[in-house]
Amino acid sequence: MKPPPFQYHDPKTLAEAVGLLGTLDNAKLLAGGQSLMPMLNMRFVLPDHVIDLNLVEGMAGIKETDGVLEIGAMTRQRELEFSDLVAAKCPLLHQALMHVGHRQTRNRGTIGGSLCHLDPAAELVTVCMAHDATIAVAGPGGTREIAFADFPAGYLTPAIELNEIVTAIRIPVWPAGHKAAFIEFSRRHGDFAIVSAAALLQIDGGRITRASLTIGGVAVAPVRATEVEQAIVGQAPTSELFAKVCESCRSFEAMADIHASAEYRQHLAVVLARRALEKAADLADNAPWNRAH
Amino acid sequence: MSNKIDLTLNINGQDHAVSVEPRKTLVDAIREDCALTGTHIGCEHGVCGACTVIVGGEAVRSCLMFAVQAQGKPIRTVEGLASGKTLHPLQRSFMAHHGLQCGFCTPGFLMLAVNTLEKNPAIGDEELLDVLSSNLCRCTGYQNIILAVKAAREDMRTKEEAVAG
Ligand SMILES: Cc1cc2nc3c(=O)[nH]c(=O)nc-3n(C[C@@H](O)[C@H](O)[C@H](O)COP(=O)(O)OP(=O)(O)OC[C@H]3O[C@@H](n4cnc5c(N)ncnc54)[C@H](O)[C@@H]3O)c2cc1C
Ligand code: FES
Ligand code: FES
Numbered sequence: 436m437k438p439p440p441f442q443y444h445d446p447k448t449l450a451e452a453v454g455l456l457g458t459l460d461n462a463k464l465l466a467g468g469q470s471l472m473p474m475l476n477m478r479f480v481l482p483d484h485v486i487d488l489n490l491v492e493g494m495a496g497i498k499e500t501d502g503v504l505e506i507g508a509m510t511r512q513r514e515l516e517f518s519d520l521v522a523a524k525c526p527l528l529h530q531a532l533m534h535v536g537h538r539q540t541r542n543r544g545t546i547g548g549s550l551c552h553l554d555p556a557a558e559l560v561t562v563c564m565a566h567d568a569t570i571a572v573a574g575p576g577g578t579r580e581i582a583f584a585d586f587p588a589g590y591l592t593p594a595i596e597l598n599e600i601v602t603a604i605r606i607p608v609w610p611a612g613h614k615a616a617f618i619e620f621s622r623r624h625g626d627f628a629i630v631s632a633a634a635l636l637q638i639d640g641g642r643i644t645r646a647s648l649t650i651g652g653v654a655v656a657p658v659r660a661t662e663v664e665q666a667i668v669g670q671a672p673t674s675e676l677f678a679k680v681c682e683s684c685r686s687f688e689a690m691a692d693i694h695a696s697a698e699y700r701q702h703l704a705v706v707l708a709r710r711a712l713e714k715a716a717d718l719a720d721n722a723p724w725n726r727a728h
Numbered sequence: 729m730s731n732k733i734d735l736t737l738n739i740n741g742q743d744h745a746v747s748v749e750p751r752k753t754l755v756d757a758i759r760e761d762c763a764l765t766g767t768h769i770g771c772e773h774g775v776c777g778a779c780t781v782i783v784g785g786e787a788v789r790s791c792l793m794f795a796v797q798a799q800g801k802p803i804r805t806v807e808g809l810a811s812g813k814t815l816h817p818l819q820r821s822f823m824a825h826h827g828l829q830c831g832f833c834t835p836g837f838l839m840l841a842v843n844t845l846e847k848n849p850a851i852g853d854e855e856l857l858d859v860l861s862s863n864l865c866r867c868t869g870y871q872n873i874i875l876a877v878k879a880a881r882e883d884m885r886t887k888e889e890a891v892a893g
Contacts, residue, residue, distance in 0.1 A: 436772040443733070443750030443796060472792040473773035476753075485750070489797060513786070537862030539840065540774065542786040543793065624861055 438475035445487045449573060449602065452491055457575040457598045459484040464600060466509060466548030469540045494602065495545075499524055504606040508547025512559075516541060524608045527565060527615035527633055531558040534617070537625050547601045550586070551593050553656070555690070556628040558617065560587070561651035564659060565633040568606045574599035587656030609645075613637045616714035619651075620703055622694070628652050629695050630703035632711035636672070643667050648712065650704045653689045660684055660708055672716035674709075681708040735799045737762060740808030748795050755779040757795035758805060766806040766835050770864070777863030780836040781805050787843040806835035809842065817887075818842055818880040827876030829867035836863050841877045849885050853878070 444459075446452040456462055463482035465471055466489075474480045488494060494509035497518050504525055506515070515521050516532045535541060535549070535558050549559040550570065563570075568583040572595050581594060588594040595601065609615075619631035630652040637645040646664045651657040666680040684704040689697040713719040732747045739762055746761040753772075758781070759765050770778035772791045779790040784801035809816035818841055821827070828834045837860070844851060844859050851859075856877065865873060 437756075438751040438753070440749065440751055443794070445796075468792050468794075468797075469774060469789075472753075475751075476772050476791065487794075487797065537777075538844075538859050539777065539780055539787050539789050539862055540792075542788050624858070 436476045436478075438472070439478055439481045441482050441485045443485055443487065445490045447490055447492060449491055449494065449600070452486055452488060452600060453573055453575060453598070455484075455486050456600060459486070462486055464488055464551075466551075467511065467540075467544035468548075469536065469544040470548060470552040470554070488600075494547075497521060499608070502608055504608050506546055506604045506606070508550075508601045508603055509545050510547075512536075512541040512544045512546060512549070513538070515546060525562075525566070525606055525615075527617055527635060528559075528562050528606070530615065530617040531562045531633065534558050534619055534621075534625075534628065534631070546604055550604065551595070551601055553587055553591050553593050554627060555590070555655050555657075556619075556631060556652035558619070558628065558631060558651070561631055561633050561649050561657040562617070563604065563606070564651075564657040565635055565647050565649040566606045566609075567647075568604055570595075570601055571603040571605065572599045573602050578602070580605075584659075590655045609635055609637060613645075614715040614717070616711045618707055618711050618714060620707060630700055630707055631657075632704075632707035633657075634708075634711035634715040636712070636715045638672060638716065641671050643670055643672055643716075648708060650684060650687065650708060653687050653700045653704050655690065658687055660687075663708060663712075667712070672712070672718065674713055674718050677709045677712040677716075677718075681705050681712070684708045733796055735796055737795065737798060737803060738801070739764060739803045739805055741802075746795070750794060750796050752795045753791050754781070754783070754793045754795045754798050754803075755790035757798075758790065758803070761795075764805055764807050767839075768832055768835055770832070770836075775864070776833070776836075777840065778833055778836040780839045780863065782839055782843050785843075787840050804839065804842075806838055809838060816842070817883045818845070818877070821876040821880035821883065822873075825872050825876035825879055827868065827873045833863060833865040833867075837865070837873055837877075841880070845877070845881055845884055849881065849888055851881065856881070 462484035465487045495507040522529045563583045570581045614636040616634045619628035621628045633649045635647040648660040662683045689700040691697040719725045737744045744762040768778040770776035774792045781790045782804040
């Protein structure tokens with residue numbers, strides 16, 4: 436298994452990278468390589484040109500301005516995992532990262548690469564959907580922003596043009612004290628999830644005042660469980676309430692593959708939705724599935 | 729179209745001038761062009777961890793990186809662990825605790841564990857288990873690998889304390 440021959444380019448600036456991408460035929464961007472390299476080694480992709488983003492200046496970094504966490508596309512997953520800012524402002528992202536591959540893959544893998552690869556079960560994609568993130572892209576015509584709900588265009592296909600590069604991810608953070616839980620079901624730890632669930636809750640005076648619930652791995656892109664979100668706002672968080680309303684997740688359109696049938700994915704959606712909400716609301720401390728192993 | 733590129737790979741402190749196609753993975757360059765065959769190749773798609781080496785201070789899977797990308801960064805492979813005839817504490821620990829049988833996965837586990845323990849000699853059991861779970865072994869059933877790394881952790885910790893004290 437060896438990658439096909441290609442010409443290698445290592446631009447140093449974003450403008451140079453955009454220029455190359457806009458003029459070269461059949462070019463592929465290389466970020467952390469943790470998804471692209473296996474695909475090259477297996478010759479699922481056969482580019483004539485590979486444009487390496489690793490030396491481009493200014494594409495990595497994490498900062499917070501006006502309640503928005505801005506993350507450069509080339510920021511390594513490992514850097515996010517160890518960022519105090521991320522842990523403090525976006526606990527959902529912090530929790531989700533612990534499920535993304537392994538330490539060696541996180542050392543190279545980037546957030547931008549994960550979003551652009553757009554695996555249906557990719558944790559970071561689920562987090563961006565849960566947080567209503569915005570994706571900033573640069574192309575020959577300038578820059579634009581894409582609301583994350585519009586970002587997935589199909590299976591493994593982001594809604595960016597062939598000549599566009601994702602430059603940053605903007606995550607609006609929730610107020611301090613909000614609750615977050617990311618859980619997933621996979622065959623082995625470190626594997627891609629079969630189904631995952633991300634819950635964000637704001638609880639004031641014993642009632643839920645704001646809720647976000649996202650299920651990953653069921654369809655080609657994560658789906659927001661808006662019915663559940665609406666049903667729990669204004670209510671007191673209880674296991675009984677969550678169990679009742681999460682039944683609606685069974686009606687999600689689900690895919691089937693060698694890992695799981697559509698019915699099994701729907702079942703997992705219901706169970707994980709409830710567990711994620713329970714965990715976010717601190718109702719799961721004694722649950723058997725919530726114990727360290 | 730795929731002209732060779734001249735690069736210098738610094739492996740275990742030594743410069744290797746090589747001329748490789750850009751499509752050549754780091755692990756192939758280490759084995760074929762630098763003749764350091766201690767680093768093994770298992771799956772070639774990032775799943776097994778046999779090819780783990782340390783690049784620029786971080787453990788990475790060298791089948792998921794091109795050789796040209798490692799230019800200018802210090803690379804460490806299993807050949808660099810022993811000093812002369814004296815094995816690294818982790819290597820000794822793998823021997824003492826039967827952390828290997830056929831030995832195919834061992835270089836990858838050693839480099840992963842060395843990098844992990846050097847970064848955090850006080851790493852807890854749970855985190856250590858999480859880190860080690862990234863590599864595959866078809867022989868040992870893992871328990872002795874875990875034992876060996878834990879023993880080396882104590883060993884390296886005592887040494888540090890001795891140096892510090
Ligand atoms: C053993 C193993 C286990 C894994 N487990 C998981 C897991 O559990 N969950 C998970 O989510 N992922 C997992 N992954 C994949 C993850 O590690 C990758 O990091 C991620 O999917 C891709 O990020 P990357 O930076 O490596 O991108 P690359 O592989 O370099 O690129 C991926 C794709 O995105 C495109 N691209 C990259 N950057 C940009 C950009 N800025 N603009 C436009 N297009 C771009 C590339 O052209 C390519 O098509 C695993 C990988 C391995 C090898
Ligand atoms: S050979 Fe690199 S991970 Fe298997
Ligand atoms: S000792 Fe044989 S694969 Fe691990």
